[in-house]
Amino acid sequence: MNLKSYFTEHRSEHLKQLQEFLSIPSISALSEHKTDIQKAAEWLADQLKSFGMKRVELLPTKGNPVVYGEWLHAPGKPTVLIYGHYDVQPVDPLHLWDSPPFEPAIRDEKIYARGATDDKGQVFMHLKSAEAFMKSEGKLPVNIKFCLEGEEEVGSPNLDEFVEQHKELLAADMLVISDTTMLGKGKPAICYGLRGLCGLQINLKGPKGDLHSGLYGGAVQNPIHALAELLASMHDDSGKVTVDGFYDQVVPLSIEEREAFTALGQTDKDLQKELGVPALFGEQGYTALERSWARPTLEVNGIWGGFQGEGTKTIIPSEAHAKITCRLVPDQDPEQILDLIEKHVHNHLPAGVTAEVIRFDKGKPFVTPFDDEAIQAAARAYEQAYGVAPAFTRMGGSIPIVETFGRLLELPVVMMGFGLPEENFHAPNEHFHLENFDTGLLTISYFLQEIEKLGEKK
Incomplete structure (x- = not known):
């Protein structure tokens, strides 16, 4: 299958669908948006059904529903569990937005809307990658399960219990999450640790x-x-x-990790200039990168x-x-x-x-070994799509459910994000670079093909 041709041919359609998804104000922190949360969940379920996912359900929690869908017709091949969230942050202060946060606008090859990069845009890419295989070949290269929640932006208060209760349903060989960032333009990264x-x-x-x-x-x-x-x-x-x-x-940082962080070339002076502050500030004895990732x-x-x-x-x-x-x-x-x-x-x-x-x-914080074969498969997929090997990084942010998934389901977690640090997630004028939308679709698809090869080896 020519993946590039499929995504190019359907790009306008996909962007229109993404704008439709982003227009739903699914703000989990505000109770007045409860009906919008339900609408977003139903929209995702309809999308999963549209390209042939099976057992598509809205599974109840004590809060917002989990959208579940599966396709398990690749015997002998690994099972990939894909996690993401369809809820978004509040939009305040509204007056700082250049366009309404729930009226998605494309400017300079960037799509502006609340949730564009965190996390609707990145979740949407996984759906479209699966759709590309199903529409072109009638099947997926591996078994896939989707677990998409609506409370991540308020700390996932009900997902621990949900995972505990549905361990058999969610059982897989690996968990894939796209809710992290790259190092910068053209610099992909695989995150192996979260605070x-x-x-x-x-x-x-x-x-x-x-x-x-x-x-x-x-x-x-x-x-x-x-x-x-x-x-x-x-x-x-x-x-x-x-x-x-x-x-x-x-747990102190190892010498090897500190050397690896330094090798990334992200200096304190660069960060000071990027943020426009007269000086950086923080715990002595550590670089700004070490403080923000691992302290x-x-x-x-x-x-x-x-x-x-x-x-x-x-x-x-x-x-x-x-x-x-x-x-x-x-x-x-x-x-x-x-x-x-x-x-x-x-x-x-x-x-x-x-x-x-x-x-x-x-x-809880989370760190996973980055020599796992699933993470290495993601590295190969990034290099095929972007033309450069990804860096292995930690991230200063938190995705609380990652530690729960890793502990309860006993599987490796692959965090392959496509956002950029400057895309204003949680802030006015949140946006997503369409360059990474396009290349990210290919990366995710290449990753599934790489995972298929792992199954063949076994």
Whole structure:
């Protein structure tokens, strides 16, 4: 089969379908989009049915449904489980978008929309690769199962239980995920490690109500001042986390990994220039790449309290709040880290306020050996499509379900992404380069053919 000809011939049709998919505002974090979540799930199910996938179902969870489909008619060949998500992030701040986030627009060979790169665009490519084989040959080169969820952007709270309950249904020889990035234009990468995640909110309460700062200023603790002091106590001047026990379980980077990271040629100066900041900042003794891929963090994501309106309102606020997330590395446990932070909050709480800690998302870090034959097959597919060998990288972000899949299903995880770091995922003007859409379709198809060869060898 001439894959290039098929994708070229159907490109306009595929892009129209992708725009249709991207136009569904399937925001999992906002309850008012519950019907849009269902619509996106049904759209995917219809697509799977349209090119011959079998047993296509919307499987219920305690939250949003999982879209499942399978084609298991390649006896003796490996089974590939493909995971992705059809939910997307909120779009705020809306005024920073150059075009409406759910009215997909193609400009300069990039498609702009929420979900274009994270993760609808990349999920869609796997569907179209399978479709190309089915429409051209009437069969797939290997057995395939799709598991597409609708809650990844809120931490996949129900997928662990779903995988546990459906281990037999999801059993496969390998898991493939396209929800990561390349190193840059024309620089493919296979991600073999992800950081874990845990999140929390701190609520400080001072006086029973807002107070006049003239009448009471200097007599009571200001919760905003207390919160600033508390948050500052969590790092030293170099950016190292000062929560007792935070680094106790961290597996140090090996010399070989540090050398491999250096060989990628991504310098601190390059990153500083890319981000437009006067200086980089972080834990001493590590490069920026090492810190963002393989060292843990504690970041304040939001802080608020008191008067936010125009002008001045002379009050001492009653409350102050902060949201925090930590990115974790092997062998840190999210629950243990949350325990340590909560203990730190109470041990360093300034006088005159009380504290409440609310826990949010949790996900374990994941690292897999990159000499596995499935990962090496992906490397060959990238090189065939892009003309260069891919780099093996870690990623600073988190996909919590990856560790669950690897642990419960006992299979290798192949993370072959096609996004670029500058594509504004989670931000206004999210977009996906169509160059990587086109080449990614070929890469995925070549990968399935490489996996077919593995089955023949056995």
